Amino acid sequence: xxxxxxxxxxxxxxxxxxxxxxxxxxxxxxxxxxxxxxxxxxxxxxxxxxxxxxxxxxxxxxxxxxxxxxxxxxxxxxxxxxxxxxxxxxxxxxxxxxxxxxxxxxxxxxxxxxxxxxxxxxxxxxxxxxxxxxxxxxxxxxxxxxxxxxxxxxxxxxxxxxxxxxxxxxxxxxxxxxxxxxxxxxxxxxxxxxxxxxxxxxxxxxxxxxxxxxxxxxxxxxxxxxxxxxxxxxxxxxxxxxxxxxxxxxxxxxxxxxxxxxxxxxxxxxxxxxxxxxxxxxxxxxxxxxxxxxxxxxxxxxxxxxxxxxxxxxxxxxxxxxxxxxxxxxxxxxxxxxxxxxxxxxxxxxxxxxxxxxxxxxxxxxxxxxxxxxxxxxxxxxxxxxxxxxxxxxxxxxxxxxxxxxxxxxxxxxxxxxxxxxxxxxxxxxxxxxxxxxxxxxxxxxxxxxxxxxxxxxxx
Numbered sequence: 001x002x003x004x005x006x007x008x009x010x011x012x013x014x015x016x017x018x019x020x021x022x023x024x025x026x027x028x029x030x031x032x033x034x035x036x037x038x039x040x041x042x043x044x045x046x047x048x049x050x051x052x053x054x055x056x057x058x059x060x061x062x063x064x065x066x067x068x069x070x071x072x073x074x075x076x077x078x079x080x081x082x083x084x085x086x087x088x089x090x091x092x093x094x095x096x097x098x099x100x101x102x103x104x105x106x107x108x109x110x111x112x113x114x115x116x117x118x119x120x121x122x123x124x125x126x127x128x129x130x131x132x133x134x135x136x137x138x139x140x141x142x143x144x145x146x147x148x149x150x151x152x153x154x155x156x157x158x159x160x161x162x163x164x165x166x167x168x169x170x171x172x173x174x175x176x177x178x179x180x181x182x183x184x185x186x187x188x189x190x191x192x193x194x195x196x197x198x199x200x201x202x203x204x205x206x207x208x209x210x211x212x213x214x215x216x217x218x219x220x221x222x223x224x225x226x227x228x229x230x231x232x233x234x235x236x237x238x239x240x241x242x243x244x245x246x247x248x249x250x251x252x253x254x255x256x257x258x259x260x261x262x263x264x265x266x267x268x269x270x271x272x273x274x275x276x277x278x279x280x281x282x283x284x285x286x287x288x289x290x291x292x293x294x295x296x297x298x299x300x301x302x303x304x305x306x307x308x309x310x311x312x313x314x315x316x317x318x319x320x321x322x323x324x325x326x327x328x329x330x331x332x333x334x335x336x337x338x339x340x341x342x343x344x345x346x347x348x349x350x351x352x353x354x355x356x357x358x359x360x361x362x363x364x365x366x367x368x369x370x371x372x373x374x375x376x377x378x379x380x381x382x383x384x385x386x387x388x389x390x391x392x393x394x395x396x397x398x399x400x401x402x403x404x405x406x407x408x409x410x411x412x413x414x415x416x417x418x419x420x421x422x423x424x425x426x427x428x429x430x431x432x433x434x435x436x437x438x439x440x441x442x443x444x445x446x447x448x449x450x451x452x453x454x455x456x457x458x459x460x
Contacts, residue, residue: 040220044224046058078164078168078170089177095309112414114359223397226397283408297319344384
């Protein structure tokens, strides 16, 4: 029979893929969320062991693992923010009513921030987090750098184009990116090579950051273990009410306010939102960095049906300015806490100032780990002692996990609301969003947005 096969047919048959050899039983793949959960449990156990048995080398190892993971995330922050903002601004030209979308995005950022800060104020006034603790003003210490409105306003414009990147001043990097993006739009076709290069660099950075994100379970072990080994559970006991307030406030916004807005304003399923957005929320909880989570945030936002051109603008914009946890709930409760420790009475006008700072000054948090700058800005505006910052630094890593998870959830919710209101949301994609974009997306696979395209013919 084989003698009757033509050479062309034999060549075609040779090109057919052969069946892979039988493989042994493979171990089941552990989902990414389970890896994160395992890292949390293992980190807590190792931290407890290091503190309880006074194992210094284990404490040092956990500390170094956590520091290296955070440093790897920060390594990509400066170029990632610059190129993401630049490309996102230029992508708006592909969207109808781009100015309208930008304004509505900013408006919903402000609305949700006001709701979050109001919840924080109510919780702080009801629970009195600073009462009944053993803390005194003597336990506090002034921070090395305190934020003020003058510093905030004058610090937006950099003195040169190099310093913002070497000093990791995200606010100044955003300013440079916005200027560069608008300039590219104004120049038009002549700037196309710059735009093409920027898009390629952004894709490269996101790929490298995906590799870092894969290390999140290991980073979780180090970060959680370090916190417990350093401070133990006694610290949480001292700040029990304050810690509970932050977690409860963030939980109300995350699992109450956002689902309510999604069901009533966007008219979509909140449960489906959490199914699609959970990978970004859990990574934010571990990494404590909105900017570091940004590639995952943008990916899940697109998978939830938000148009790619709009998501590429709203997500980077939100990652640097939309901070319901760090810039709304936290400073509201923290200001009440500090005022009670220092025996200072706050009036209605002070609460209005807290709300104003939360809405206008949220960009000062810059999407990095910690919210010290926002806290110092709030305290300085209210005239509260800066020593209050020192009271909260020790507990900050534990609080920052829940704050950042809330931040990132809000950065996904707002684009969905705006897209739904503008009839841009792909409801089919929203209803079929994946539970995790990290599982099954390796280096050899094609991203979803490219996989849908038909294969181009290959010249022979």
